[in-house]
Amino acid sequence: xxxxxxxxxxxxxxxxxxxxxxxxxxxxxxxxxxxxxxxxxxxxxxxxxxxxxxxxxx
Numbered sequence: 351x352x353x354x355x356x357x358x359x360x361x362x363x364x365x366x367x368x369x370x371x372x373x374x375x376x377x378x379x380x381x382x383x384x385x386x387x388x389x390x391x392x393x394x395x396x397x398x399x400x401x402x403x404x405x406x407x408x
Contacts, residue, residue, distance in 0.1 A: 357392055359385065375399050 355374045362369050362381075368388045370380045380395045382388040 355396065357396075359388060359392075372396075376403060 353374075355372055357370050357372045357378075359368055359370045361367075365381075367381045367383055368385050370378075370388055370392050372378045375396060376399070378395060378399055380388065380391040382391050
């Protein structure tokens with residue numbers, strides 16, 4: 351069975367970056383100066399945290 355991870359991306363006007371967060375993987379946060387640059391960072395950070403944690407929060 352596959353798990354879903356919902357990632358929320360918001361523009362931080364003060365920092366001038368896109369910030370991605372999720373409640374589904376503990377410790378996850380990623381940021382980038384453009385939305386296009388954010389996606390590969392999100393995928394890389396998620397892969398690292400899932401490997402390190404060994405699980406996704408139910």
